[in-house]
Amino acid sequence: MSKIIKEKLADLGYHFIPKAYLQHNDEYYFRNQQFPEHGKFRNLTQEEIKILVRNDNYSNNWDHVLVTDKFLPEQIQHSKFYGLVRIGDMDDVYLNFRDLRLPCGIYNSTIISSDFGCTVAVHNVRYMAHFIIGDEVMLANINEMETSSSAKFGNGILKTGDVEERRIRLELCNENGGRSVLPFDGMQAGDVYLWSRYRDDQELQHRFQEMMEAQFSSHHGFYSEIGHHSVIKNTHTIKDIKMGSHAYVKGVNKLKNLTINSSAESYTQIGEGCELVNGIIGYGCRIFYGVKAVRFILSSNSQLKYGARLINSFLGDNSTISCCEVLNSLIFPAHEQHHNNSFLCAALVKGQSNMAAGATVGSNHNSRAADGEIIAGRGFWPGLCVSLKHNSYFASYTLIVKGDFLHELNVRFPFCLVSNEADTNRLIVLPAYWFLYNMYAMMRNTSKFQSRDKRKFKNQYIEYDILAPDTVNEMFDALIEIEKAVGKAYIHEDVVSDIQAVGKSILLSDEKLTGKDILLDNVEFSRRKVVLAKPKEAYNTYRRMIRYYAVKQIIELMESRSFTDLHTLVSSFPITRSQFENIGGQLVPKTKLDTLLADIRHNKILSWKDAHARYHAWSDLYIEDKFKHAVASLAEVTGRGPSSWDAKFMMDLIEEAMETRRWIFAEIESSRSKDYQNPFKQMVYDSYQEMEEVVGRLEDNDFINKERDGLFDFERSVKKIVDSLSLVH
Known part of the structure; x- marks a missing residue:
């Protein structure tokens, strides 16, 4: 039951901090630190008080209304002041923001402590308590602005006297809270990823929490803040808010217990009908039209729109979620989810992903417990009306065809297509699908995500290239899976042999794989068959793309270095291919990550x-690190160590890379041109010319033209390097 307490009117605005939690016996100790210019204020003159009273203003103690020498009492009208109130420099001006024009001063408002x-415009703020307002801020038509003495501003900390149950946690990756983390301002996707893993390492988990709590004060008495040049209008409730500069808020229902980062370079906007509670919002975010977010972190330059629901989740940089619902998920940068009927729950999605309409990942409620976990590598794309079951794992750039997948999946083939074959009730896995059948969409990913990276300070390298250490390592693992599957299909049961070696021999031979289904083990938790489609084409494509990835790195180096320099350099490299881990979109060698974790355990971090x-x-x-990985990958895929690479070997590989680059461009152009040649694509237009007017001409396609120019540049670089290699004896 709500309990209303009666206290003396003269005390309104005072005793904000409970006496037991006062620091230095000073109620304003932390307030003065937040508002460092407090020393320039003076008391009102009797003449100024007369003008204020004549303008229908009231204070329970005019001695505690402090002003500067640039005070204009005529611009304070119909307002009430309780407790200590300090008003900065005023000027005979009005502030104009997007046609909202407000005179400087305080009008029709109730202000408490x-x-x-300087030069603020405060109009029709019915109740403001314990706020610090920056310079040239515009506030108009706000019902409530209040602060609690134990405000945490969205951080997962406790104040002195708090009980553990009051701590804010993000329950990520599954629904049972077993991977929950404590949010904090400045938290990056890599932090969340590391903290949500290693749950059996209690020492490390304890250190993660210590590191977070060391950044914040447990004391009471911090005021809410509205940063310089921010605008808030037509808003209902604002409580326990730390807002940066140049933010724009309009028509919001509720903002509570939040840190809202904003700056002149990356300003944040929050629009109509939104309700945001217990969260951290990064720089340059856009939140509009009925969004509901609770217990969340929204990273920089991301968007929530059109009724999106983000609950108990972390959304990485440069991402967009609109219309749909996302729960209990950890999502790395560059995620796209735009459809009202898509749903994502209890998942770790490693970025550059896209959720199609009708895709439902999670909350099948077909087990005896809460949803488990789904882990998906970069480029995850569940297609139209896909339904997945926990627990499942998907390698990078997995595309899933429309359908209900009723069993747990472990898809270890990157760039693959997964589909149900309904008439035979079989699962079909087609590795390297993107390279074989949709090169345009695949290769466009890199430039698309790079162009959408709006971070102003790119001090963390987020890998957007489809060919990188993580995907290349997955391709190596997939090669082994294909070898084993082919070997098992072609070896007689009574013959004792190395199944993988047999499969590799067949795959590298000219023998055609016909007349037999190549079946996979441990892909689906069911009794139905899982068929490996086009294994030989996929196998050769993986090997080709690994070589291309590696040689491309070498070509970039040889543009400025000689073959002798290259040979000397790579001869000193380890020939073992490094394992990399994707921590929040940043790829890190596993050895370096292990060193970081050890340093955290031992208090070096x-x-x-x-x-x-x-x-x-x-x-x-x-x-x-990527170059070293490329060298080791090339050594492994070719079977020759770097010390044995001579000029002819390198020349052959570079010329092959040139042919691969030409093939990639031809496939990009071909896969896009199919849309122009398909009669069913053309049938909604009266003529081919009308189609070009509507969708644009193929020859004007920016991406294809950019790739054509890139091919020409690549050819020039290769020719120069090949000419130099031809002179090496």
Whole structure:
């Protein structure tokens, strides 16, 4: 039952902090730190008080209404002041933002113990308590602005005297809370990923929490803040808010317990009908039209729109969610989900992903417990009306065809297509599908995500290239799976032999794989058959793309270095291919990650800011790490160590890479041109010319033209390198 307490009117605006939690016996100790210009204020003159009273203003103690020497009492009208209120410099001006024109001053408002910067325009704020308002801020038509003495601003901390149950947690990756993390301002996807894993390492988990709590004060008495040049209008409730500068908020229902990062370079906007509670919002975010978000982190330059629901989830940089619902999920950067009837729950999605209409990942409620987990690598794409069951795993760039997948899946083939064959009740897995049948969409991903990366400070290297250490390692693993499947299909049961070696021999021979189904083991938790489609084409394509990935790195180096330099350099490299881990979109060698975790355990890393410095150092060295990985990959796929690479070997590989680049471009152009040649695509237009007017001409396609120019540049580089190699004896 709600309990209304009666207290003396003279006390309104005072005793904000419970006496037991006062620091230095000063109610304003932390407030003065937040508002460092408090020393320039003076008391009102008697003449100023007369003008204020004449303008229908009231204070329970005019001695506690402080102003500067640039005070204009005529611009304070029909307002009430309680407790200590400090009003910064005023000017005979009005502020204009997008045709909202408001005179400087405070009008028709009730102010309790708050501070104002210079030249503010405050109109019709019915109740404001314990806020610090920056310079040139516009506030208009707001019902409530209040702050609690134990405000945490969305961070998962406890204040002195709080009980553990009051702590905010993000229950990520599954519905049972077993991977929950404590949110904090500045938290990156890599932080969340590391904290949500390693659950059997209690020492590490304890250190993660210590590192977070070290960044914040447990004391009471911090005020809400509205940063310089921010605008808030036509809003109902704002409570426990820390808002940066240049933010724009309009028509919002509720903002509660939030940190809203914003700056002149990356300003955040929040629009009509939104209700945001217990969250952290990054720089440059856009949140509009009926969004509901509770217990969440929205990373920089991301968007929530059109009634999106984001609950108990982390959404990485440069992502967009509109219309749909996302629960209990950890999502890395560059995620796209636009459809009202798509649903994502209890998942770890490693970025550059797209959820189609009708896709439902989670909450099947077909087990005896809460949803488990789905882990999906980069480029995850569940297609139209796909339904998946927990627990499942998907390699990078898995495309899933429309259908209900009633059993757990473990798809270990990157760039693959997964589909149900309804008439035979079989699962079909087609590895390397994207390279074989839709090169345009595949290769466009890299440039698409790079162009959408709106971060102003790119101090963390997010890998957008489809060919990178993570996907290449997955291709190597897939090669082994294909070899085993083919070997098992072609070896007689009574023959004792190395199944993988037999499969590899068949795949590398000219023998055609006909007349037999190649079946996969441990892909689906069911008794039905799982068929490996086009194994030989996929196998050869994987090997080709691995070589292309590796040689492309070498070509970039040889544009400025000689073959002798290259040979000297790579001869010193380890020939073992490194394992990489995707931590929040950043690819990190596993050995470096293990060192970081050890340093955290041993108190060599004392805060998450220290961990971020390590991320940034890794970013500076990533290109070098990637090059070493490429060299080791080339050695493995060719069977020749770097010390044995002579000029002819390298020339042959570079010329093959040239042919691969030409093939890639031909497939890009071909896969897009099919849309122009398909009569069913043309039938809705009266003529071919009308179709070109509506969808654009093929020859004007920006991506294809860019790739054509890239091919010409690549050919020039290759010719120069090949000419130099021909001179090496």
